[in-house]
Amino acid sequence: HFNLLTTGAVGNSRHGYNAYEQLAIYYEHNARNPDQARQVVQQAIDELRRANQMGDIASSAYREIKAKFDHRMARLERKAGQTQLEAFDA
Numbered sequence: 001h002f003n004l005l006t007t008g009a010v011g012n013s014r015h016g017y018n019a020y021e022q023l024a025i026y027y028e029h030n031a032r033n034p035d036q037a038r039q040v041v042q043q044a045i046d047e048l049r050r051a052n053q054m055g056d057i058a059s060s061a062y063r064e065i066k067a068k069f070d071h072r073m074a075r076l077e078r079k080a081g082q083t084q085l086e087a088f089d090a
Helices: 014-030 034-054 059-089
Strands: none
Touching: 014 034, 014 059, 034 059
């Protein structure tokens, strides 16, 4: 399947991070694939860290964007934990 992340279409810009976020939302809510959503969020966080280390992003923008992705990742991980607990109860 066509993947924006591996083709380099998503990059280090506000639009790029918004694309990561929208793709994660799609996988979480529409495709109902939280594992893929977590992978997208992790890729975004990795890209964001690289940009921060290279000085390609302002520290205020880094903190703001990272907080959004950290929040989304925590929610996805909570959902994954609930799903695993439900599987054990079945």
